[in-house]
Amino acid sequence: MSLNRLFRLISIALLMLFLALAVSLVWIEWNIYQSSTNTVPALKRFRLGLVAMEQVSAERGPANAFMGARDDERAVLYQRLQAARAASDAALADLRAALEKDSAQRNSGILEKVRIVQQTLGPARAAVDHVGQQAQGQRSHLYIVSAVNGMMDVIPMLVRITGELVGTVDLADPDLRDGLAGVRATASLREYAGQVGSRFTAPLITHNTLNPDEVIEIGRLYGRIELLRSLLGAQLAAYSSQPQFAQGLANLDKQYFDNGFQFIDYLLQVGLKSGDYGITPAELAARYVPQMKAILDLRDIILDDLMARAERRNLQARNFLVLVIGLTIVACLFFQLLMYMIRKRVVSPLVTATDLVVGLADGKLGQEIPAARYDDEIGGMMRALRVLKERILERNSLAREREALISQLQTSSNTDFLTGLLNRRAFFSYGEQQMGVAQRYRRNLSVVLFDIDHFKRINDSHGHLSGDAVLRGVAQIAAQLLRKVDVLARYGGEEFIVLLQETDIGKAEAVAQKLRVALEQKEFDVDGGQRIKISASFGVAALSEGHSLEQLIKLADTALYVAKERGRNRVEVSV
Numbered sequence: 001m002s003l004n005r006l007f008r009l010i011s012i013a014l015l016m017l018f019l020a021l022a023v024s025l026v027w028i029e030w031n032i033y034q035s036s037t038n039t040v041p042a043l044k045r046f047r048l049g050l051v052a053m054e055q056v057s058a059e060r061g062p063a064n065a066f067m068g069a070r071d072d073e074r075a076v077l078y079q080r081l082q083a084a085r086a087a088s089d090a091a092l093a094d095l096r097a098a099l100e101k102d103s104a105q106r107n108s109g110i111l112e113k114v115r116i117v118q119q120t121l122g123p124a125r126a127a128v129d130h131v132g133q134q135a136q137g138q139r140s141h142l143y144i145v146s147a148v149n150g151m152m153d154v155i156p157m158l159v160r161i162t163g164e165l166v167g168t169v170d171l172a173d174p175d176l177r178d179g180l181a182g183v184r185a186t187a188s189l190r191e192y193a194g195q196v197g198s199r200f201t202a203p204l205i206t207h208n209t210l211n212p213d214e215v216i217e218i219g220r221l222y223g224r225i226e227l228l229r230s231l232l233g234a235q236l237a238a239y240s241s242q243p244q245f246a247q248g249l250a251n252l253d254k255q256y257f258d259n260g261f262q263f264i265d266y267l268l269q270v271g272l273k274s275g276d277y278g279i280t281p282a283e284l285a286a287r288y289v290p291q292m293k294a295i296l297d298l299r300d301i302i303l304d305d306l307m308a309r310a311e312r313r314n315l316q317a318r319n320f321l322v323l324v325i326g327l328t329i330v331a332c333l334f335f336q337l338l339m340y341m342i343r344k345r346v347v348s349p350l351v352t353a354t355d356l357v358v359g360l361a362d363g364k365l366g367q368e369i370p371a372a373r374y375d376d377e378i379g380g381m382m383r384a385l386r387v388l389k390e391r392i393l394e395r396n397s398l399a400r401e402r403e404a405l406i407s408q409l410q411t412s413s414n415t416d417f418l419t420g421l422l423n424r425r426a427f428f429s430y431g432e433q434q435m436g437v438a439q440r441y442r443r444n445l446s447v448v449l450f451d452i453d454h455f456k457r458i459n460d461s462h463g464h465l466s467g468d469a470v471l472r473g474v475a476q477i478a479a480q481l482l483r484k485v486d487v488l489a490r491y492g493g494e495e496f497i498v499l500l501q502e503t504d505i506g507k508a509e510a511v512a513q514k515l516r517v518a519l520e521q522k523e524f525d526v527d528g529g530q531r532i533k534i535s536a537s538f539g540v541a542a543l544s545e546g547h548s549l550e551q552l553i554k555l556a557d558t559a560l561y562v563a564k565e566r567g568r569n570r571v572e573v574s575v
């Protein structure tokens with residue numbers, strides 16, 4: 001697999017992996033944001049549930065007051081009762097509207113429970129009205145207790161409603177659990193505090209002592225109230241150390257437990273002994289109900305804090321989500337840029353460099369080496385490739401020069417500088433080869449050795465340069481007359497030698513004669529514009545079996561000597 005392809009595959013795999021991680025991270029943050037977005041509306045619905053429960057509880061005060069009304073105050077107290085009923089109806093309607101607005105709650109059982117509360121309130125209120133309409137002395141203990149219980153019986157349904165609503169908040173953000181438990185504790189505390197007051201309604205109206213059931217019930221409520229107070233302290237300590245909670249608890253202790261609860265305690269003592277309470281239910285409500293405000297204040301402190309926390313967490317979750325998305329996009333872009341840079345600055349140049357090196361190894365020296373664009377390792381490699389190419393080019397050119405020199409040297413070492421003919425050394429080299437062939441195949445081979453006559457005189461009379469010109473002229477004439485296969489060489493100063501292949505002594509003599517005549521007839525230009533004539537003497541010898549080249553030349557030389565002796569300008573054959 002090519003490096004480029006491998007890199008592309010790795011890039012895609014890494015990008016996929018990165019995207020999968022990024023998407024899961026964004027998905028997690030999105031879910032946190034979504035659930036934190038649900039927290040605030042869920043808290044609002046929970047608060048509406050609590051308010052509805054509080055209003056229905058609070059309705060018991062005016063109801064009890066109305067049931068204990070004197071004839072002269074009946075109308076006023078009934079008016080107050082109607083106002084309280086309108087307030088609880090409005091709170092229930094608000095809760096219902098909020099639940100209907102939310103698609104998740106619309107089809108849940110909570111709406112149905114609210115409807116049941118609304119339905120149940122009708123008969124309970126009718127029972128209260130019935131007692132309140134009766135003449136003062138006619139109101140029986142049993143009816144009053146039944147009417148009071150009827151109003152209380154609505155509350156467990158509302159407790160379940162708030163319980164379910166708090167569950168939705170808890171689901172959305174479990175970190176708010178301690179605060180929510182604190183809120184529920186205040187709601188229950190408010191309810192039990194109200195109930196303990198309501199337990200005195202019947203005895204107050206009938207001026208009776210408390211019967212055993214009422215004593216037991218009040219005792220049970222005492223226990224619950226005390227328990228809730230200690231639970232509230234523990235939960236708030238776990239929830240927050242902010243001073244407003246400690247302050248709220250202190251107010252609760254001072255207002256409710258020091259004042260309200262003390263008052264109930266006093267009524268209990270009276271109820272156990274004489275039944276001579278000295279107050280009406282309306283007066284009880286007027287004195288007792290305001291003391292419970294501290295419970296509701298504490299509830300609102302916690303609820304406000306929960307709401308603020310939920311909003312803060314929602315904002316944080318949104319900001320974090322935006323940050324994660326932003327960072328993911330930036331990281332994605334950075335990753336792409338990184339991959340692009342690596343491909344552009346490392347992989348592609350490496351592939352190019354590999355092709356170039358392979359090309360150089362194949363001798364493709366015409367290929368262009370790209371210029372180094374960056375001062376990095378790849379740039380260094382490109383520069384090194386350029387140097388490599390230049391070195392190869394230099395080496396090739398040197399090799400060519402060397403070959404030319406070698407061939408030049410070879411030529412010059414075999415050639416006579418003045419005449420351009422083969423020199424004596426080259427003649428022997430060629431001559432030995434020809435001898436070998438001739439002797440092996442028993443072929444004829446002859447040698448003609450000739451020397452210019454009185455050459456010294458030419459030098460002496462016309463100068464050395466003229467002598468050189470004559471030598472060049474003789475060489476030229478001999479070369480023209482001889483065959484290509486004949487080996488002509490300058491043997492010494494003014495002495496020339498010819499090796500004739502496939503030539504017997506007779507034919508060799510004829511060749512010598514032809515040369516002699518040609519030289520005799522030629523006029524040579526010498527210094528001073530003169531033309532001179534020359535002659536040459538020839539010695540001819542043919543190869544016999546067992547002769548060496550030196551012996552053959554020696555025979556020709558002897559014949560030449562004879563020719564000189566016999567008057568020059570003649571051909572003598574070795575015998």
Ligand SMILES: Nc1nc2c(ncn2[C@@H]2O[C@H](COP(=O)(O)OP(=O)(O)OP(=O)(O)O)[C@@H](O)[C@H]2O)c(=O)[nH]1
Nearest residue numbers: 451452453454455456457459464465467468493494
């Ligand atoms: N110009 C010139 N002269 C050369 C060259 N080589 C040899 N000579 C001359 O050739 C002459 C040869 O002279 P000799 O050996 O006495 O022979 P010769 O004068 O030809 O007399 P014979 O051979 O007896 O006819 C000498 O003077 C050499 O200096 C050369 O390359 N150029």
